[in-house]
Amino acid sequence: MQVNKEEKYIDLVIIGSGPAGLTAAIYAARMKLNFIVLEDELVGGQIRSTYSVENYPGFKIISGQELVDKFYEQALSAGATIDEFDNIVRVSLKDNEKIIETDSFIYKAETVIIATGSQYRPLPIKEEATxxxxxxxxxxxxxxxxxxxxxxxxxGGGNSAIEGAIFLSRYAKTITIVHQFDNLQSEKSLQEEVLNNPKVTMVWDSEIRHAYGEGKLEEVLVENLKTKETSKIKADGIFVYIGMIPKTKMFEDQIDINKWGYIKAGETTTTNVEGVFVAGDVREKLFRQLTTANADGTVAALMAERYIVNKRRKSNG
Incomplete structure (x- = not known):
């Protein structure tokens, strides 16, 4: 880590480059703000790993990777600066000062948009790390x-799990879906497709308790939650889709976060810290969809620009 880092004074820092962050970047660029998008993983967020998107206006069907690549290219062509390789090491968010320190720079921003998204919830067994x-x-x-x-x-039994199972059936000899309930929570069309797939077997009301194998995974121990009976299932691989964890750890004790880890903000995306806005899956809200992430990004960028303009008017007033 550099001892003396260059300080950069900037209108806006967007943290995260999923659909919400990239949408915010497109709007920020069009409004001629001096800003940067910081990302420590792949540009595009979780939607990048969705093999088929069928509910995004303008595209009957498109892969998640293709769609976020289009977002990314549009943001760049609008004039956005996106840095994928400069990790954030410290964040300080206050009403009168916002500092985002990376490995290379110290950004002092008038506004911040948090669009960090979420990460996969790990399989809760002791062998997960192994x-x-x-x-x-x-x-x-x-x-x-x-x-x-x-x-x-x-x-799992939601859209991600069933979409994953359908995609994996291209490769697998067999697929066993282990679900803690006695019904699926995915869209009906996906349920019909997976339940009619001859490669798929359902194991209802159950959870994995242990994984076994010498050097590689070979089988798992499954417990039926109702009968408490256990059984072993042969497995070369496990694909886990049991929900997401919002990526808000770096903002703890600085911003209002609910008990599930989501940042509190209404439809204006305004947080309890002046000049700090939140967009996408990391925001506390009822629905988390690709289109709602885009909407959040739009609103957050517009609110940030309004905040900057009003602040400057007051200082010049």
Missing amino acids: YHGNGIHHCELCDGEMYEDKDIIVV
């Missing part, structure tokens, strides 16, 4: 091809 990335996965697009003609377990 097999993480080598038997236990969260991204079917990234790792599915590794399991050609193998036995796969999918954990």
Whole structure:
């Protein structure tokens, strides 16, 4: 880490480059704000790993990767600066001062948009760390091809899990869906497709308790939550889709966060800290969809620009 870092005074820092962050960047660029988008992972967020998007206006069907690439290209062509390689090491958010320190720079911003999204919830077994990335996965697009003609377990029953199972059926010999309830929570069309797939077997009312294997995953122990009976299932790989955890740790004790870890903000995306806005899945709200993330990004950028203009008017007044 550099001892003496260059300080940069800037209108806006957008933290995160998922659909919300990229939408905010497009608007910020068009409003001629001096800003930067900071990202420490892949540009595009979680939607990048969705193999088929069928509910985004303007596209009958498009892959998540193709869609976020279009967002990214549009943001760049509008004039956005997106830095994927400068990790944030410290954040200080106050009404009168906002500092975002990275490995290379110290940004002093008039406004901040938090669009950090969420991360996959890990499989709650003690062997998760042992097999993480080598038997236990969260991204079917990234790792599915590794399991050609193998036995796969999918954990979960929502849209992500069922979409994942359908995609993985391209490669797998068998797919066992382990779900803690006796029904699926995914869209009806997805349910029909997966339940009619001859490769798929359902294990209802159950959870994985342990994973076993010498050097690689070989089988799992499953418990029925109603009968408490246990059984073993052969498995070469497990793909886990049991919810997301909002990425808000760096903002703890600085901003209002609810008990589930989401940042409190209404439809204006305004947080309890002046000049700080929040957009996308990390915001406390009822629905988390691609289109609502875009809407948040739009509103957050417009609110940030309004905040800057009003602040400057007062200082010049």
